[in-house]
Amino acid sequence: MLVKFPVQFELFGQLYHWHYIFELLAFFTGVRLYYYLRKGIHDPISDENRLWIMLGAMFGALIGSRVVAILEDPESLANLSFSLLYQSKTIVGGLLGGLFGVELIKKYIGVNTASGDVYVIPIIVALFIGRIGCFSMGIDEPVYGLPTTFFLGMDLGDGIRRHPLALYEMMYMVLLLMIFNGIRHRSMRNGERFKLFMVLYFLYRFLIEFLKPYHPLFLALSSIHWSALFIFLYYYKFIRRMVL
Incomplete structure (x- = not known):
């Protein structure tokens, strides 16, 4: 039986996307997995400082996910509204903004210790779950690819x-989890697992x-491309050390 996209469920006579359910499930599972792994x-970093760091990550991710998403379609800036800004989001901007948020908070509270390693597995698992929701939405979610004759095209x-990019990312998350x-x-040095993940x-x-x-956005590259290039530059010393 072929799957018909978008995959939805009915509640009180209305159809709803599963995406919202999987977003909540991804967040809840990621948080619970973080606390489970932290026990071992x-x-x-003290509990109080860890809480501040998490708040910095969340606030930074909230802003970054919207900014990078809006820049994915530069023409939308002419009609920018709060509603459009709220609805637009991307995990790339979330990770990038979260990184900035954490570093700013750590400077403010005086924490010099790397803090990201414990988040790697929870982030990977949360991304996998979240992409199930993206995949279920088909072309209703802008996580789809160009037309293709590739055998995985759907x-x-x-x-x-088309290339089912959400499905590709789920496969990649499984690979990262194995790695x-x-x-x-x-x-490994403290913090290097998080750098490797990024x-x-x-x-x-x-x-x-x-x-x-x-x-x-600029020079034929999108905001996602430029975000990635920034990360490569930001972690240049780490990449150089790992390669050499």
Whole structure:
């Protein structure tokens, strides 16, 4: 039986996207997994400071996800409204804004210790769950690709076989989960697991963006491309050390 997109459920005579359910499930699962994993490690950051860091990440992600998403379609800036800004979001901007939010808060509260390693697995699992919701929406969610004859191409609701980018990302999250599970006992500097995750995820998003019908922001590259390039520059020393 072929799946018809978007996949919806009916409640009191109204149809609703599963996407919203999976967004909540992703957030809840990620938070619970973070607290579970934190029990098994010695955290040099106090509970109070960890709370401030999490708040900084959430506030930064809230802003960053909207800004980068709006810039994905530069023409929309001419008709920018609060409603459009609220509805627009991307995980790339969320991670980028969250990074800024954390670093600003850490400077304010005087924390110099790297704080991201414990979040890697929860983020990967949350992304996987969230992308299930994106996949269920078909072309109603702008996480779909260009027309293709590739064997994984699917009709996502408009009668055209397209790259199912949400499905690709789910596969990539499984790969990342295997990678980080495989290096869980490897000796690495504090914070390097998070840096590795960011580099690998943004590398994927940089490459997969070329399979999307994206809108160039500058020099034929989208806001996602430029966000990825910023991360590569930000973590240049780490990348250089890992490569060499």
